[in-house]
Amino acid sequence: MALTLTYTGQTSVPVEIEGFTPSWAQGKSLAEIEQFEIFHGNEKLPLAKMFQIKGDPSDLRFDFEGNLSGVHWIGAQMREGEIYIHGSGGRHIGAEMCGGEIRVEGDAGGWVGAEMRDGLIHVQGNAGHLVGSAYRGSPKGMTGGTILIEGDAGNEIGLTMRRGMIAIGGRAGDMLGFNMIAGTVLVFGECGIRPGAGMRRGTLGLLGPNPPAMLPSFRYACTSRLQVLPLMLKHLRNQGFAADTSGLDEAFEVFSGDLVALGKGEIFVRRTGGA
Numbered sequence: 627m628a629l630t631l632t633y634t635g636q637t638s639v640p641v642e643i644e645g646f647t648p649s650w651a652q653g654k655s656l657a658e659i660e661q662f663e664i665f666h667g668n669e670k671l672p673l674a675k676m677f678q679i680k681g682d683p684s685d686l687r688f689d690f691e692g693n694l695s696g697v698h699w700i701g702a703q704m705r706e707g708e709i710y711i712h713g714s715g716g717r718h719i720g721a722e723m724c725g726g727e728i729r730v731e732g733d734a735g736g737w738v739g740a741e742m743r744d745g746l747i748h749v750q751g752n753a754g755h756l757v758g759s760a761y762r763g764s765p766k767g768m769t770g771g772t773i774l775i776e777g778d779a780g781n782e783i784g785l786t787m788r789r790g791m792i793a794i795g796g797r798a799g800d801m802l803g804f805n806m807i808a809g810t811v812l813v814f815g816e817c818g819i820r821p822g823a824g825m826r827r828g829t830l831g832l833l834g835p836n837p838p839a840m841l842p843s844f845r846y847a848c849t850s851r852l853q854v855l856p857l858m859l860k861h862l863r864n865q866g867f868a869a870d871t872s873g874l875d876e877a878f879e880v881f882s883g884d885l886v887a888l889g890k891g892e893i894f895v896r897r898t899g900g901a
Contacts, residue, residue: 628710629659629683633692635676639667640716644699646673648707648726651683659683686726690715695735701728704745717754720747723771736780739773741766742790748774748866755780755799758792758811766807768792774867781818784811787828793862795869803830806891812858814869826888831855833874837895844883844893851877852894 629651635641642665651659660674673679676697681689686707690700698716701709705724714732721740728747736754739747740761753775759782760767767786774793781799784792787809794811800818803811806825815834822830823841832838855878859871878894 627682628685628687628689629679629681630689630691631673632678633676633690633694633697634678635666635696637666638696641666641676641697642699643673643697644702644718647701647704648683648686648688648709649705651688652686652707654683656680695733698735701726701747704728714751719749720745720773723747733777734775737761738775739768739771739792742768742771742773744770746772746774746865748776750776752777752796753779755782756785757783757794758787758790759783759785760787768809772865774862774865776868778815783813784809784828787811791858791861793867793869795867797834803828803891805887806830810858812862814871822884822891822893824887825884825891827890829891830893831858832893832895834896840881840893840895841884843885844881845885847880847882847892849877849879849897851875852880855894 662673663670688709690711695714699718700715702721704726707726709728711730715734717735718737719734720728723745724743725745730749733751734749734753738753738757757779758768758773766788768790769788770790772791776795778796779794782801782804784803786805788807789809792811794813797815798813798817802821803825806828808827810829812831817832819838881893
């Protein structure tokens, strides 16, 4: 039986539950769990002030109920287990997570999976800016794991990303893969301006229509059917990703760069005219 947490807060002030993970709760009584300290703005409160809690934490599963769009850091630093958010969640979902799975049935705020190391985050709706990114001043962002966003996402997805995979089923904002070190980001909808700016290595796949202009510091490499793409798509389908992958057996234009950095990254762009 999962631990069910129903949000009862009636506030416009942010609520932060960083560190509240399935591993922390395992083996604890409901009375102990209710006393876990959270932040309501700059005020510390016990978890029970904002959540009705029932169930059993022994199976390492949390089920969050209610409108959690103002609740931040859900699943941050988790190492194992499962978290289900039955609705929308706030910022920093799964930040710095090292393992386990987080599934969001609605939308998510910014910083989804920021600096995550391993695990799976699957958002059925939209996400904010800086998915899988580094925090400001940090030398690297996401270093492993998979982030799936079925809807749209904002700017600077994969900022300073080092490893792992991010897939966006809808539209992505500007500066996709900015300062990317390595890893893979696939976008199935339209993409904003300046993809790959400052990237050193890694792969960006712009699989949707109307691709943006490449920066002048990228060089055209070839036009080819990509043997690696079907393997990536199979991996995403196995993870439950539902984006439309039809028509992706055609030839893609491949660009290398960013030549203002190391220049060993690649961007493949869907050709509007087909093979």
